[in-house]
Amino acid sequence: MGLRPGARAYRGLVSAMSEPVTAGDAAAGRRSALRRLFSYIARNKRYYGVWFATTLVYTLGFVALPRLVGWTYAAHEQGLGADEIVRRAKWIALVAVLTAGVRFFSRTLVFNAAREIEYEIRDDLFAQLEKLPRSFYFEWRTGDIMSRCVNDVNAIRLLLGVGLLNVISTPILYFGALGVMFSMNPVLTLWVVAPYPLFMLVARTFGRGIHHWSLLVQEGLGDLSNSLQESIAGIAVVKAYAMEGVTARRFEKTNQELYRRQLGIARAVASMPAIVGLLPAMAMFVVLLVGGQMIVDEQMKPSEFITFTMYIYQLTFPTFLMGWVVALVQRGAASMQRIDELLSIEPSIADGPDTAAVAALRGEIEFRNLRFTYPGSGGDPVLADLDLHVPAGTTLGVVGPVGSGKSTLVSLIPRLFELDDGQLLIDGVDVNRIPLRVLRSNIAMVPQEAFLFSMTLADNVAFGLPRTENDAVVRASERAQLAKDVAELPHGYETVVGERGVMLSGGQRQRTALARALALDPRILILDDTLSAVDAETEAAIRRELDVVFRGRTVVVVSSRVSAVRNADRIVVLDAGRIVEAGRHAELVAEGGLYARLAREQAAERGA
């Protein structure tokens, strides 16, 4: 069996998906991402403005405290009385209270701002996802989209919260603390500060190490869940072929690898506090040596010594965090770029400036010299040289072998894909000029493998209605032969159908999808191989109902079975994306072409 055109197109698509989605100009990408990030920050400038002011005040207090401690102790050295000492100690308490108060506001503000922006980005992402066409969902895997909505949004939040907090406040803190230290004792300050820059580098290396290992662990967890997911989804095969031992061995391999990576991250994480401790140790070593000598030589007072040690400990943590924050900022920047990439995609299917003022449709469909190629499929057209006219109120049957382009053809009618060549007219108006809302609310389509949402059955049936109305739901369900099943469900129409409708059988799912379409009362109804999992008796009943429903509407019925379309007003036969035959059933059978062959084969298969 050779690959059919549809299958070939599919493989092209698969290979296109495995390549990076965009290469593009990296620098331009970064610029655009930065612009977007700043626009979010600018939108929240009130938050950040107040925060910056409080940070300055906080730094002031933070720097003042050690100095005040030294000042208080100096009162003793200068022989000032106990009253003066108490007065100075009160100043410490006062500054401490103020600093803590400011600290509270400052932290709250910056973290709230980060959450606010997280919220805005997530809303924007969701709104963007709603606008993107099918072709986007063909190119992008769900996992990739989810990872941007979850992981990358998180990374940006960290960048804007902890990241920004440290990037802005640490230098200010340094500036203040070092200034004070320098004014007290320049020589000792130089000695003490010497190891700090080196330390920042060390911290950065370790930050990267942790980042590296955490990515590996994430990946390992991903592999583990994939392996699990597969073994569980295929549990029937695993059991039927007694493969438990084999899958357990496979699992153990991933499990062991995950363990190895987790040890890696454990090593990196464990070394962090050890290193954080080393910096003040080195600085204190210097203070003991140099400062101690100065005290012995009476060039320095014990109060200064105490102040210095306090500054050393105060600067340690922000210094260390800086190393960490650099990694955080880098990651956040990369994430912003990934999000920007998604947000920058121009929705190719949207109302444009030349949209016509169409308010209702009659249902006439016309394809003119249409040619369609899936994006990224390598240029093999799925549909070519297609001319087809369906008068309003008539029924069109579309048949052809698997992969001949039937489903593609019908998904063009509600504009799920962009047309790339040729024209599609509805009521004589170019489909691209009809307002999307009008177009889609006049068309109801039951796609192959329809998707149901994890809401109640009634809500699913009323999915396209402005609100869930019982009468409409019941009427549509009756027409789709779903009503009698509903009676057997314990909560009737209020039964939650579960994720993707798992609580329903395949046939019930298809009938729910049909009811959902019928509830719309559309001008154009498209049925794409809709009843494959419905049993024979029910199918017969549905067809009887549909005969009534179809009256006066334009209907397009797609099937790989000749029997499903034989009574259509007109039948077109597709092969490799082209219309090879067209006419009524009897004419096509008489013609003795592909249609006749399919009819014969399918009849033989049925023992008819």
Place this chain on the structure above:
Amino acid sequence: MSASEARSSATEAMHEEEALGKAYDGRLLLRLWRYVAPYRWQVALTLGLIVPLFLVEIAPAWIIKVGLNGAIGEVQERPTRLDQWLEPVSGVLDAPAGLDPLWWLAGLYLVSALLYSGLQYVNMYVMARTGQAAMRDLRRDVFEHIQKLHLGFFDRYPVGRLVTRCTNDVENVAEMFSSGIVALVGDLLRMLGFAAILFLEDATLALLTLLVVPPLAVVALVFRFKVRAAYRLVRVRIARINAYIQENVTGMREVQLFTREERIRAEFDEMNSAHRDAWFMSIRYDSGLFAVVELAQSLTVAIILWRATGLASAGTIYLFIDLLRRFFMPLRDLSAKYSVMQSSMASAERIFQLLDTEPDIEDRRDALALGERTAAPSGVVEFENVWFAYSGEPQDEADWVLRDVSFRVAAGERIALVGPTGAGKTSVLKLLTRLYEPVRGRILLDGVDLRDYTQDHLRRRVAMVLQDVFLFSGSIFENIALDRDDIDAARVAQVAHAVQAHRFVEALPDGYASEVRERGSNFSAGQRQLLSFARALAHGADVIVLDEATSSIDAETEALVQQGLHTLMEGRTALVVAHRLSTIEDVDRIYVLESGAIVEHGSHAELMTRHGLYERLYHLQYETQQRSPTAAA
């Protein structure tokens, strides 16, 4: 499972994932200990390190105190109690002759600081390693247990939740080792230690400074409860948001087709802002706690200076400032550690619940293993008065899926099972492969009860081809051989040839080494079926059990599939569940099932003359194919 059960289990599941659990549960900890026990020497090491760690942590402060006092030349009038206690070891601080005492002290300081860093590293690493090793073992147990559970379990338990048990939940429990219980206990011990040292140094001063602790503890407690409530909300809301995105991304075609974008966007915004607001609340308390701890720390410094300046030595003041800083540090992330404990406990509970689920079907101790066959295997299948229901002996008569089903299939015979949807056809197959067991009656293979075979044995002899062909990610070769050593490349090529799968496989660039994507999504339904036939054929079973596919395949592939089927069934006992009657006219016998009971049997021709259910079904199906689908106009 009925929908009501589904619904209640869905809400139950929601609650289950949302539960935070107690921070401490002795029963759970005891069970967890069983996984830690193999690594008890590592645990002993971390426990043994607690005291040395504490000593090297406080040593630097002591050294500086002594050095500072020495440098100032301040001679204390009376040594503090700490000095008296440390009298025996204070000799170390005296520099050996000829060495600058400052250099000696600074050197000692550096050595103890380095020792502290080193020991801390060892301690943390060993702790994390113990946790991860235990969790690796737990994960292995969970996986092996999942595999043992019977199929009915998987109908009720969504795959995603099982994956969560093995990944997130186990990770959560591991957290407890690295930053939960052990760190919590360690922190408490250290704080007690610091307090003790301070009391020894200057009891009055220690009492005064530590006075800030009780009010601080109250504030911390209050904040902790608030944070906990807020955090719980956050978790619930973010889970909803992500599930919502996932669902709508997957169903975006429907959202767009039914122009529901605006409504969904509004719903999403509601969830999204609720999540943000929960965070605002959580941030407020978290920042509050931070600020309060910082305040307490600064206030103690003020107290020290107020009370001690001029009275105590500079060294004592340094010691107080240094140790109090260490004392307050753990308080800052106490609430974080507490919530780690809570979520670990909840996760542990969920994991053990899963591990407590009994596997329904296990081998009997004296079961016949492969190779211990009593008689020559031939493939005779007998059902003797089999009654079956998915939930065991049912309350309601109507819940029986099979009622008193008896039939015999001789070796090499082919039979078909037909009947309306829900008649119990597929259940017969599942019983024969012992994926489920009969409630009453028994099933025999070559005269031996299925329960007397090991599952391994049985499954090598009975090959099942399912309606839903499941392909694993891996190569085509692996998917046919299923990791059995005795199936080599030649055998795989041979079976693929036999079922006509070789044509499309060999057309692929990598032939049998070609990659099968997850769930075989890069192959058509027909191709997947052919591969599953090859798989069944390669395993050389005596009995073939087949659930015919209902999915629409184009005529050309269907012809191939039919041929492949014939090859597969040749010379074997075969039971086929047929959905399309036309495909089974040449079987030896047809059993017609209705509501779980056999109502007719015989050959196609015989059944057609009987004018019963079979004939009705046959005509109905035939007519449907011929009837008008679209009688418009």
